[in-house]
Amino acid sequence: VDSAETSLLNKLIRTSLMESSHCVEILQRDPSSPLFSVKTFEELPLKKELLQGIYSTGYNRPSKIQETALPIMLAYPPQNLIAQSQSGTGKTAAFVLAMLSRVNAAEKYPQCLCLAPTYELALQIGHLIETIGQFCANIKVTYAVRGNRVLQGAALEEQIIIGTPGTMLDWCFKRRVIDIKKINMFVLDEADIMIDSQGLAYQSIRIQRALPESCQMLLFSATFKETVRAFAMQIISNPIVIKLREDELTLSTIKQYFFVCQSREEKYSALCNVYGSITIGQAMIFCQTRRSANWLSVEMSRDGHQVAILTAELTVAQRADVIQRFRDGKEKVLIATNVCARG
Known part of the structure; x- marks a missing residue:
């Protein structure tokens, strides 16, 4: 099983939040920028339609990562973020809320791009956008993935584009159906999987480098090994970095035995x-x-x-x-x- 399949399987089977004993560690680049966390979704600058949407998914309160990440993602002026968080911690719902919040529904052109390493993971993210955004009139999503063809120069009206790096690159630079200078939020999910494939990493960097300086950039990774850290710092400028620091777990309730058998x-x-x-x-x-x-x-x-x-x-x-x-x-x-x- 490769890392992308593992990530997809985790998303499919973890239909509710994992109860976590993690502590959130914040590495802040700008010490003058205040940081705070929230305990309820009502404390955030979210429209009532988005509150309805997040509650419809089964969330009652923000998860550990959401408590800290959402105020950063929704801040004004926008702040760049790198977050290390595993599947099941609520990080996908967090950046979905951020994208839906940044969209101007009255403007009918792409405003948010989200990259995922595989077709299946892109669909998972898109389905969550459709669920959380179900009460938001006139906000649409489309998929820059294999099999979803667009005519060269066609005017896309969907505000949120979810896709894989190769197809997104094609839509931006070859087919020119996305005006990349109008993008105000860029999300790169599963960065650790992206860098397992040099092609995906290179394509992601090409897209990111064409974005306007004002574009908010969010990067997420389940792990934060050195290769991921270097990749993240290469494409995200002046970020706030959030890591989940795992406490030691004691499994005193588990008993272990072994039997010696010959066949x-x-x-x-x-x-x-x-x-x-x-x-x-x-x-x-x-x-x-x-x-x-x-x-x-x-x-x-x-x-x-x-x-x-x-x-x-x-x-x-x-x-x-x-x-x-x-x-x-x-x-x-x-x-x-x-x-x-x-x-």
Whole structure:
């Protein structure tokens, strides 16, 4: 599973916020610029239509990253931001709110660009824009992705364009359907995935360098390793940097045991003994290979267990469906290879 597939799978299965023990660390470039955080969405300069939209998605209050990032993203004059935040922390909803807030609905031309590394991730972002913006009349979104063709020189009326770097580059410079000098917000999501592909990173930089100086720039990454930091600082000028600092986690409630077995039949016998000794509501069982996972699935199903299997040959959408069914309790045993740990 590559990093883009992992990110998409996380977005598909994390339909609610993760409760986080992270602390927000702020690295501020301009010490004269005041920073503050919020505890409710009402404290932000959001139109009532956007408040309706964010509440319709299930948010009751800002997440940790939103508490700090939203006041920066919505500030005037606009401020550039680099934020390190994983999937499930609410960062996508944060920059979606920012884009919808910056759009002038009366103006029928592209005003916000958002880059994602893959077609599927771009669609995920766009669907969230459509959900949060459902009460905002006359704000439209379109997708600069493969298969969505536009005529050269056509006048786009959608204010928000979500897309992949290659197609967005084509729309801006070859087909010239986007007047890049009119863009007031540029969002680059999943930067750590972008730099895994030199092509995507180069295309993103080309787009960014053509933007007006007044354009607000936001960059998000799940990790903040040195290569990501260098890439971010190359394309975002004078940013405020937000990082999530993870506290140490103590897992004192988890007990660990091991059984020495000589064959898979002995392993299965030991597993049956565990099931016969304690009450198990649901269980996840990891196997080293896809072949052993399939064998175990057949054996447990034969013994009457409700079993789901999660291996690499499934598509991302199929994996998300398997995990959701397990989460809903429709299957009691999830047998997986390490694709589950990575995704």
